[in-house]
Every structure is written in structure tokens, then in C-alpha cells.
Amino acid sequence: MSVIVKQSKFDQEQSRLIGKQLVAKEQQSLKLHIFKVAVVWAVLFAFLGLLLYLLQIDLPYIVEHRNFVLAGLWTTLSVSLISILAATILAFLGALGRLSTNAIAQGISGFYISLLRGTPLLVQIYIIYSGLPQIGTQISSLGYPTLGKLLILSPIQSGILALSLNYGAYMTEIFRSGIQAISQGQGEAARALGMTHWQTMRLVILPQAFRIVIPPIGNQFIAMQKDSALVSLMGVWEITYRANRFARKDSKFMEMFLLAAAVYWVLTLISEWLQGRLENYMAQNNKR
Amino acid sequence: MTKRYHLLILLLLAALLLAACPASSTPATPAASTEGATAAPATEVVSATTASAATKDLWADITARGVLRISTDPAYPPQSELVEGAQKPAGSKCTGDEHVAAEFKGFDIDAAVEIAKRLGVEPCFVTPDWTLITGGKWSGRWDISVGSMSITPERMKALYFSQPYYTTPAAFFVYKDNQSFTKIEELSGKKIGVCSGCTYESYLNGSLEIPGETIKVVVTDADVHGYDTDTSALQDLALGDGVRLDAVLTALPTGQGFIKSGKPLKQLGDPVYFEYLSAAFDRASSLDSASFRSKVNEAIQAMHSDGTLKKLSEQYYGTDLASAAATFDFANLKQ
Numbered sequence: 001m002s003v004i005v006k007q008s009k010f011d012q013e014q015s016r017l018i019g020k021q022l023v024a025k026e027q028q029s030l031k032l033h034i035f036k037v038a039v040v041w042a043v044l045f046a047f048l049g050l051l052l053y054l055l056q057i058d059l060p061y062i063v064e065h066r067n068f069v070l071a072g073l074w075t076t077l078s079v080s081l082i083s084i085l086a087a088t089i090l091a092f093l094g095a096l097g098r099l100s101t102n103a104i105a106q107g108i109s110g111f112y113i114s115l116l117r118g119t120p121l122l123v124q125i126y127i128i129y130s131g132l133p134q135i136g137t138q139i140s141s142l143g144y145p146t147l148g149k150l151l152i153l154s155p156i157q158s159g160i161l162a163l164s165l166n167y168g169a170y171m172t173e174i175f176r177s178g179i180q181a182i183s184q185g186q187g188e189a190a191r192a193l194g195m196t197h198w199q200t201m202r203l204v205i206l207p208q209a210f211r212i213v214i215p216p217i218g219n220q221f222i223a224m225q226k227d228s229a230l231v232s233l234m235g236v237w238e239i240t241y242r243a244n245r246f247a248r249k250d251s252k253f254m255e256m257f258l259l260a261a262a263v264y265w266v267l268t269l270i271s272e273w274l275q276g277r278l279e280n281y282m283a284q285n286n287k288r
Numbered sequence: 289m290t291k292r293y294h295l296l297i298l299l300l301l302a303a304l305l306l307a308a309c310p311a312s313s314t315p316a317t318p319a320a321s322t323e324g325a326t327a328a329p330a331t332e333v334v335s336a337t338t339a340s341a342a343t344k345d346l347w348a349d350i351t352a353r354g355v356l357r358i359s360t361d362p363a364y365p366p367q368s369e370l371v372e373g374a375q376k377p378a379g380s381k382c383t384g385d386e387h388v389a390a391e392f393k394g395f396d397i398d399a400a401v402e403i404a405k406r407l408g409v410e411p412c413f414v415t416p417d418w419t420l421i422t423g424g425k426w427s428g429r430w431d432i433s434v435g436s437m438s439i440t441p442e443r444m445k446a447l448y449f450s451q452p453y454y455t456t457p458a459a460f461f462v463y464k465d466n467q468s469f470t471k472i473e474e475l476s477g478k479k480i481g482v483c484s485g486c487t488y489e490s491y492l493n494g495s496l497e498i499p500g501e502t503i504k505v506v507v508t509d510a511d512v513h514g515y516d517t518d519t520s521a522l523q524d525l526a527l528g529d530g531v532r533l534d535a536v537l538t539a540l541p542t543g544q545g546f547i548k549s550g551k552p553l554k555q556l557g558d559p560v561y562f563e564y565l566s567a568a569f570d571r572a573s574s575l576d577s578a579s580f581r582s583k584v585n586e587a588i589q590a591m592h593s594d595g596t597l598k599k600l601s602e603q604y605y606g607t608d609l610a611s612a613a614a615t616f617d618f619a620n621l622k623q
Contacts, residue, residue, distance in 0.1 A: 133427030
């Protein structure tokens, strides 16, 4: 008996050593891997730089006029932020409707998703900006001028409404899959404890589902920052509009568009970084 | 029996759906309410139009608010372009969505500012896409377009025009080194770039009509390439002879301005037609625009007769493009 204990103690020591070595080796190969990836990025950056050099970009021009384009940063960011918030609320309601047993709720959310995902965002923007006011005029002529005027949205309002409705439809599916990812057993257990359907959702399913849907929502936000460029069509002075219209002054299209592209890229990098931090934070909560 | 039962269910469902219609608008409300809270200047615009509904007359509305809302697309130097670092003056009545004259420069801007000055109101500018301006149905978002818009029968269906404030010749441009084209007729069947929805496109399609002018079509069967603006087409032509385009049909000053900025293009032949360029008003306006339109016409006529427009034209285009517009027979426009 004692012999066995002794032996196992020796084994423990031995295996701990081997384990440490293995971990060190793993860490080293991980470091090497990160280094390799960094080298690939550096090479790609150099290649991009070469392309820019071949484009014969007028760099001083970009530096001189950067502030005009950067002034649109706030508009782009606020349009995206408000839209993603509204879209999140819409998506949450949409997902509840889609998973509901109520025929009306299911019908409405199903129709909403189908219509908004089935038509291009650009067309939706046109319809909301130009089409809604025409409905408004009709309503006004029917004797409800206050209601009619409400449908005449400003360019920014139209843009935010279109982005929210469109992204809300896509994000409904994200929420739905997030809710459905929670195993059915949990819902059954909650019901067995005597919770109502809404209590089960609120206390058991949704807190876990939110954790699942946050990374894809971040992804949608990143996509939206770029899609917000479509509101430039209605004359909102965000990054793309400013770059595009300013470029025409001196025919410096590449300069201004590259500047806009760089601004969007930096925005995306910051968003990605924030998303990574949020995901880490969520993962921590998930550790047992 | 079961058939009748199904019908009943269907009817019930339809009724429920109809009843749920107000509910279906609820998804929009969170978005709308957040906008209301954040985009305060935007809501001011809406409330301004709401207040004006009682007056019914556009001119009364404009004088009441003391602001003339003008649409311009600053994509067309030297007519309208952006100015860097401009600040909104302290006393400006322009809302957050609108821009002051100092943020732009160009012939159209100067003409618009002069019109507003003669009307005794402050000019404020909005910048919707050109297609949104030419299509009419502005929903009261702006009062007038001072954007070098040519008078065409198509546009007259959606818009009212003013006495033209100047004219512009339309000309073909080709790549600088091109030797194969010597006459405009040789462009038949070639790749020609134009701005979509512009008169240049109609000209190439053979459907252009200009009130008060006979159009002679010399280029036929062209491979027409539509662009968002003329400058994009010129940009593509500047890539090389025949790379994307063989020629561009555009306004003479636009093409010349492009060449002046160092792009390798040249003009081909004489101008093919002249356009009369006017201020425009929305036909679908819920307010009566008749008195406003005659006020603007008076202002433009006065600017012709005292030489203001001629001087502006010489300043921006180096030549008098205005005088020909002063003699335009406005009564003959029949709008």
C-alpha cells in the first residue's frame, strides 16, 4: 500500500514537470504563431502601401483637408449608434414575436422580417424618404394634417428609421437563434419550478441568450457604420458625403475616398477591439 | 360544414390582422421616439412645416419664417461646391439640418443668395441628391431649387420653372490624345458617358425636347453609359482613350473646368445644343406657390436687367452665358 503511494507521489512530481514543459512549449509555439501572423500583416500593409504609392496619392492634400471629412465622424457615429439601439429593441420584440405561440405576433414578426430582409436597404431609404411623405400628404388631405406631417421625416430621421428597420429584421434572427440556443431542458426545469412563461424568459432564458447574441450584435454594428454611408443620398453630411462632394472641387477622388476609407477602417478597428473586450468580459462570467 | 368552418377562421384571421394594423406600427415607434429625443434640430423642421399648414400660401409661409430654403447639390463646380471651415453665423435662422451660404461657393450659390436678398429673406441650403430634386414631390422640405436645372418637358410634369437665369452649351469631350474623332458624327455607336437623368442622356436617346429650341441629333446608336454625376463620367474618360468611355457629353463649363484642373481631355466640335437653366419649384407642393413664383421671376428679371447675372457669369465662366436667358419667352413655356 505504502509503496503504491510513494510511487504515485513520484509520478505526480514527474507528470507536473512534464506538464509544465508542455505548457511552456505550447506558449512558445503560440508566441511564434502570433509573430508569424504579425509578419503577414506587415507584408500585406507594405503591399497596400506600394499600391497607394502606385496610385500617386497626393498625401499633403489629404492632410490639408482631413478636417472637412473628419467633421462627419460625429454624424456617422450617432446615426449608427441610434440605429443599432433601435434595431436591437426591434429585433428583441421581433424574436419574441417569432417564438411566440400567438398567431398575430408570429404573423407580424414573420411578415416584418420577410419584407425588410427581402428588399434592398437603398430602396427602403428611398421609400421612407420620398414615399412616406406622399402617404402623409394623402392623410393630410383626408383631414388629419398633424398625423400627415409626422410622416414627413428629415433626412437623418429617414436614414435612422430605414437602418433600424432593416437591421432590426436581420438581428431578429440573431436574437431568435440566441434564445433557441438555450437548451429546452432549462425551460422545462423552470416550468417545473412553477415559473410562468414570462418568468422563464426573463429569469432563465434571456440572461443567457443575451450573452450569446452580443458578439453578432457587435458585428452588425460594425456593418452598420459602413451602411450608414447610404444616408448621404439624402444630403446628410456624414463621412462619405463630405468626402464625395469635397473630392469634386479639385477632382481629388482617390485622395478623399481613401481618407474616408481609412476613417471607416479605424472606426471598425476600435469597434472590433471593444467587441473583443466585451466578449472576454462575457466569457469571464461564463467560467465555472 | 368544415369548409364553412375554415372560411370563418380565415375571416376571423383577416379581421384580427386588420385590427392588429396599428400594432404593426409599434416596432417603428422606438426608433421614432429615439430620433425625436436626439435629433432635436430635425424635429424643428417638422414643426415649422406643421405651423405653416394654416397659411396655405408658400410666399406667406416664407416671409413668416424669414428663411428661403434652397436645394443645391455641391457636386458641380463651378456652379456649386463646398467651402472648408465655414462657420454658421450667430444670427442665422437656418436649422441644424440646413446649411448657410458661407458653406458653399459657386455661380448657383451666388445667384440663389442674390434672389433671397431681393426677396428680403435669409437663404438656407439643403443638399439632397440631384435625382431627389428633379423628381419633384419635395414634401415641403425645401422651397426652391437654384441648381442650373434645364427646362425639359419631362421635368415640367413634376416642377414649375422660373425665367431662366442663364444658359449652358452642351458639348462632347474626348480623350486628349485621340486622333480618330474629328467630327461629332463619328461618335455614333461609341461608348458615351453622361449623368443619369440629365438632358445629355435624353439627347443621346433622341428623346430630348427643349421648349423654344429645335434639337438636331447628330449622334445615333450611342452606347450610353449613365453615371451619378458628370464628373464621374469625365473621371472615367480621363482613364484613357476608350478604356471605359470614348466620349462624354456634358455642359461646356463643366468639361472645361475639368480640363483646367489638369485632366487629359479635349473638346470635340461645337456645342450641340443650348440649355436654358432655371430655378425650379415643386408642382406637388401642398402650399400655393403662384405668388412666390412670380416674386422669384421678378427678382431674376431684375438681376438680368441690372447686369448682376451677366457679371456673375463672367466671373465664374469667363463669358456671358446670362444674356441669352433674359430674352427667353417665359409666357411661351405654358406651365
